[in-house]
Every structure is written in structure tokens, then in C-alpha cells.
Amino acid sequence: MTTTLITGANKGLGFETARRLVAAGHTVWIGSRDAERGRRAAERLGARFVPLDVTDDASVAAAARIVEAGGGLDVLVNNAGIEGRTAGNGVVGAAEVTAEEMRTLFETNVFGTVRVTHAFLPLLRRSAAPVVVNVSSGLASVTRLTDPADPAYGYPGVAYPASKAAVNMLTVQYAKAFPGMRINAVEPGFTATDLNGRTGTQTVEEGAEVIVRMAQVGRDGPTAGYFDASGPLPW
Numbered sequence: 001m002t003t004t005l006i007t008g009a010n011k012g013l014g015f016e017t018a019r020r021l022v023a024a025g026h027t028v029w030i031g032s033r034d035a036e037r038g039r040r041a042a043e044r045l046g047a048r049f050v051p052l053d054v055t056d057d058a059s060v061a062a063a064a065r066i067v068e069a070g071g072g073l074d075v076l077v078n079n080a081g082i083e084g085r086t087a088g089n090g091v092v093g094a095a096e097v098t099a100e101e102m103r104t105l106f107e108t109n110v111f112g113t114v115r116v117t118h119a120f121l122p123l124l125r126r127s128a129a130p131v132v133v134n135v136s137s138g139l140a141s142v143t144r145l146t147d148p149a150d151p152a153y154g155y156p157g158v159a160y161p162a163s164k165a166a167v168n169m170l171t172v173q174y175a176k177a178f179p180g181m182r183i184n185a186v187e188p189g190f191t192a193t194d195l196n197g198r199t200g201t202q203t204v205e206e207g208a209e210v211i212v213r214m215a216q217v218g219r220d221g222p223t224a225g226y227f228d229a230s231g232p233l234p235w
């Protein structure tokens with residue numbers, strides 16, 4: 001039996017990934033910073049709930065103890081993330097971005113990924129087939145954001161692409177350090193969720209596809225890669 005933890009799984013892509021992995025036979029832990037939302041999501045899916053705020057050391061440490069007591073962990077999906085839009089659903093561009101804005105996004109998207117991965121590493125190292133999926137973004141690709149022919153080129157935000165580019169680098173460095181694990185970054189594609197005020201053009205079913213696939217890679221599957229649903233992406 002494969003046991004999987006998904007951070008930020010009370011809604012959006014994390015919830016849909018949880019739904020699919022439960023259907024595939026995984027024992028799934030729904031990580032949620034809000035107990036009520038997390039418990040409700042877990043009940044709907046036949047999953048387990050664990051309180052988990054990726055920005056809080058104590059919360060993450062407590063979650064690791066709960067999952068360890070529950071029998072350990074095989075698959076970690078670092079999904080919790082924020083884009084940091086304005087109240088009017090605007091993207092914060094280069095003229096407006098501040099160090100504080102950067103810090104907020106990095107605290108969740110980057111330091112959160114490190115905090116959770118670090119806390120769960122001892123459990124993953126005890127698994128026979130450990131897997132980590134870091135939910136990145138197509139906006140992390142320096143190649144794409146510097147290609148005027150690419151639709152991502154025109155995205156004006158600074159903090160979000162920078163944070164996801166950092167997630168890509170984390171992916172590569174962790175993957176090299178732990179060759180026994182399969183550790184990959186994925187780009188779900190522009191998906192209608194609360195993150196972007198539901199402006200995304202894909203459904204969560206489409207967006208979760210690559211997350212679900214990379215959560216199920218076998219011991220001979222790829223590692224240190226960056227993928228969307230149709231294959232490898234340029235860094």
C-alpha cells in the first residue's frame with residue numbers, strides 16, 4: 001500500500017490529485033492549514049486529514065509525527081502554493097513588487113517546500129519507493145519567459161515565477177542528493193482555481209493529470225525532471 005501526503009489538498013489541484021490517488025489505491029493524507037476545510041475534504045474523499053501549514057515549523061513537525069505514527073510515507077506532493085494576486089485579481093509586476101511581496105511568496109512556495117521536504121525526508125528514506133512531486137509552474141521556465149513566441153512570455157509577475165524557478169532548482173538539487181528517490185517538478189498548466197480567480201483555461205481534472213502521473217512513477221521512472229502533461233519542459 002502506497003501512502004501519499006499532499007500539501008494544500010483541501011481544494012483545487014491538490015484536492016483533485018488526492019481524489020485520483022485515492023481511486024488508484026493510495027492511502028492519502030490531505031494536508032490543510034484549515035482544520036475544518038481539511039477534514040471536510042478528507043471525509044469527501046475517504047482520505048486522512050493532517051493539519052499542515054507549510055509556513056509554520058511547529059505545524060510541519062507535528063504533521064510529520066502524525067504521518068509517521070500512521071505508518072510512514074512513500075509519496076510527498078508539495079502542492080501548497082500562492083500566486084499573490086491583488087484584491088482585483090491583478091498580477092503584481094516589476095514596477096510594484098517589493099521585497100516583502102517576494103518574502104511572502106517565497107515563504108510558502110519555496111521555504112514551505114524545503115520545510116516540508118526536510119521534515120518528511122526521514123520517513124521517505126524508510127520507504128521502498130520514495131517519490132516527491134514539486135508542483136511548479138510553466139512560469140518557472142527561463143527559456144519560456146524569454147521567448148517572445150511563447151504565451152508565457154507576457155506574464156508580468158515577478159515573485160511567482162521567481163519562486164517557482166527556485167522550486168525547480170530545489171527539485172534538481174534534492175534529486176541529485178537522493179538518487180534512490182524519484183523527485184520531479186511539474187507544470188499543471190493554466191487551470192481554473194482560486195489561485196488565479198478561476199481565470200485558468202483548463203479544468204482541475206486536466207491540470208492534475210501530470211501531478212497524478214508523476215506521483216505514481218516507479219523506481220525506474222524519471223528523476224530531476226520538469227514535466228507537463230505532454231512531456232519534458234525546457235528549464
Ligand SMILES: NC(=O)c1ccc[n+]([C@@H]2O[C@H](COP(=O)([O-])OP(=O)(O)OC[C@H]3O[C@@H](n4cnc5c(N)ncnc54)[C@H](OP(=O)(O)O)[C@@H]3O)[C@@H](O)[C@H]2O)c1
Pocket residue numbers: 007008009010011012013014031032033034037052053054055078079080081082083108112135136137138187188189190191192193194195196200
Ligand atoms: N492554477 C494554475 O493555473 C496553476 C498553474 C501552475 C501551477 N500551479 C500550482 O499548483 C498548486 C496548487 O494551486 P491551485 O491552482 O490548486 O490553487 P488553490 O486552489 O488556491 O489551492 C492552493 C492550496 O494551497 C493551500 N495553501 C496555501 N498556502 C498554504 C500554507 N501556508 N500551508 C498549507 N497550505 C497552503 C491552500 O489552502 P487554503 O484553502 O487554506 O488557502 C490551497 O489548499 C500551487 O503550487 C500553484 O502554484 C497552479
